[in-house]
Amino acid sequence: MKLKTAMMGAAGIVALTAGGAVAQDMANEMTIVSWGGAYQASQDNAYFQPYLSDHSDVTIITDESSADAVARLRAMTEANNVTWDLVDVEAADSLRLCDEGLAMPIDHDAVLAAAPDGTSATEDFGPMIVSECFIPQIVFSTTFGYRTDMVPEGVDAPTDACAVFDLETYPGRRALNRRPVGNMEWALLCDGVPYEEVYETLETEEGLERAFAMLDTIKDQTIWWSAAAETPQLLADGEIFMGSTYNGRLFSAIAEQDQPIGMAWGYQMLDIDGWIVPAGLPEDRLARVMAFLNFATDTQRLADQAKYISYGPARASSAPMVGTHETLGIEMAPHMPTDPANMTGAFVTNYLWWADYRDEIDARFQAWLAQ
């Protein structure tokens, strides 16, 4: 019976593949969670690959879940089964995770390498260490990119975030982050609230309503993204006129992929991003992570990352080493959010405030979004 032979063959294949799958042992695996796209690629180039070439016994598994990291870690801890070893999060999230006991406190000077000139890690990172669990990596900003060929004739190209609310001058669809951080600040700033009063205003019910009212004006023209790579893609496809994302993603689209995209730096939201180690890792996994962290956050590696993406390294000692793009050879400094030309009108995200208010405003924001 031919069918039977076929069945036997199929069973054989099953047994073989299963055997192969079981053979992949988990002994030296390290799961690193990051943001995907161009950013994760820069980490791969600057940290992962160099580390792996020296440590052939280690396997790095990458997960692109940083945007959901807080809730995912809460679930893992609740289920008592933390499968992540190292997580890339924003400053505010690191504060929340640290306070909830989900991230491990770090002795920065013991774990991290000193600068080449001997400056201690704590001093080298300085104020970037926003919590005892946080190992800073980069300074980044959330900012706007727009399609240069879709700017209406006779109108100046947008220079700041407020153009996103100006449907009359700049018609077309927009893309905004599917979470409140950044959007709430822009809504208030562009509605005329002074810099220093933004967070104070957001603490009040009227302030919240005011921000939502401003966002309401563009709600039906907006695509809400949950992955930072979406905006560059939507811009490249011509699906939107203008959208927010992290500045490095826009840099990749403009400089590396040569897309007709311009930057509107005004009101860029500066923030810090870095690593946390989940609390309660077993000894062997912890040792593996710490060895990697020591390597991946040293002065050279942080400076190397700036060759691939336009984010400012968090170490003071790395800053002078920032040079040109690895393959394009262009100067990276003018594309950094911290470049003086880009800094005019920059807004510093209050991560402490967001750590306090995030859960509360998230609930309101999602309800508003669904209505």
Next chain:
Amino acid sequence: MALPTYASPLQRIWYYTFRVICGIIFFYLMFPILVIIPLSFNAQDFFTFTPEMLALDPAGFSLKHYEDFFTNSDWQQATRNSLTIAPMATLISVSLGTLAAIGLSQSHVPFKRAIMAILISPMIVPLIISAAGMYFFFSAIGLQGTYWGVVLAHAILGIPFVIITVTATMVGFDRSLTRAAASMGAGPVKTFFKVQLPLILPGVISGSLFAFITSFDEVVVVIFVGSAAQQTLPWQMFIGLREQISPTILAVATLMVGLSILLLATLEMLRRRNEKMRGMSPA
């Protein structure tokens, strides 16, 4: 439904209109599947037809998205994961499912309806609920984020299909054959492998194809029960679609359509064979 020669003009018009309507509906069913095939050969990184493609200019087409699929380590790992998870899940659901289906088709089974309802429930319960439930449970027994966790979860999802297809073939199964085998001195095990299994084999195989495609296509449960090390093809596609990363997805989609055609052809072949065999059996 042939048009009789005496049909009135109105009947003629309706006859052709009806066929046109059906044609449009078939177009609606098929077009989304067919359209991605040419698009996957786009030389540009766009999801639309470029002017060069419409002009059938060879420069507008390329295999670069396929190249990307076959060289990108993420996609390759995802393919490997899918190909190691789905067969194992299929094996488990088919072996347990076939046994149960044989049990269910006996003449006196207490609580048959209730048992059936429970066994088919994984197909009915919204995936997000199954996934959330399995997450905590599989974590508690240490299977969350492991190969076997995903395999077992997928095996559960595939079981209803095996039960349905195998019990359907059992309905036409002539029980006197097992009795005949027994009277000639065959033990139950031998009877099963020599008599029963060959006859219900088409049902078992089509059930396993269903179970296979269920696992191969599943994305919600694997996201919850698996971890990054078990990232499957659909999971990778899901991430890609949310982020709109690249038209490589279309190349993968085209390959997966090819796989569906293959499965469908196998199933069709089985159906024909089954019909032939049924025709010969003394039912």
Next chain:
Amino acid sequence: MTTTDLEADAVRGGEPLKRSLARALRRQKMRALLLIAPLLIFIFVGFLMPIVSMLTRSVENNIVQDTLPQTVAALQDWDIDSEDLPPEAVFRAMAADLQIAIPDRTALQVARRMNFEAAGWTTMMRRALRAVPDWDLETDGPFRERFLDLHRDWGSLETWRALKAYSSEYTTGYYLAAVDRTMVSGHVEPLPDNQSLHLMLFWRTAWMSGLICFLALLLGYPVAFLLANIKERHANLLLILVLLPFWTSLLVRTSSWKVLLQDQGVVNQFLVWIGLVADDNRLTMINNKFGVIVAMTQILLPFMILPLYSVMKTIPPSYVRAAKSLGATDWTAFWRVYFPQSVPGIGAGAILVFIMAVGYYITPELVGGPSGMFISNRIAHQWYVSGNWGLVGALGTILLLAVLVLYWVYDKVVGIDNVKLG
């Protein structure tokens, strides 16, 4: 045990035939159950139990009592309708509880739980986090003023009413939240409009699934009719056009709809090309309800056509011919004779499509945007962003109950053992 054995038994005698038959039947039952048992246990342990245990999270609430035992006890004597803040003893108990909870890192967990009911708790608690551990319980009172200095909401009646209302070991709170109600004031009342969305989402899921089901019937009926009434050779060929989409990955079909429907997508491109739509005024067909309905109807259409076809195949053409020969018009013959016989197929297809549609997650997630979101997407969001497992359990229970009722109806109408595939 086979008939031959039975007969041998009877002949060997001694035992009355009736009893030995009963024993044989028992054995047969046992054997059937033994064959089913492995799978039944597998499904029970790996599927039913996990779901039930997850759903019980919707009523569990011991975190409040476990973390703030002294405060909960002190609140016993405070009237929830009182217009005065709780007495100093309660504030002191809170300080004492927090001095244990903060080093244990459980303080924020309880705050997060309370935050699901009364937004603001995590904020208040995070302020307390940095100060309370340094207080001396003996000398630093009164604590009411101290808490009020940390954050004004510690002095709000709502805060304490909510805590008292949600302090019991089991709670209906998540179910109330699942239907846009709250009892933060101690009494059940509707949530303000800007915070309620679950009822709206349940309703949207229901009507959109209903519409999709109706559209699938509208499109599926003619196709099934055609398939059932042409030569079988042709029908088998055309059936492939139904089965191929059925066998094609859900993600493949969803991605192609994304490609087709976006602003710069194939459909808009075509409409612009034939001049029906201006280039700068393309139709918005994705990230809204329209996209979800178009895509899901296509995806679920085979589930309508296949049951319809299998019923229609069994309708003898002679009935319609008889009706016509008795003088019925084509329409009357169809409507009065053919259609009633196809109703079982409509029932089977419609319930199946509706059951599948209400639980859909992937397609609304990818082509729906916020306005095309289904209840499953909200459940996933509660999981991934808020980590509110109690609410996941409550929303899930309601959705599951709805599906089970439909499943039961399906069993009554079609019979579970009559489900067919392909």
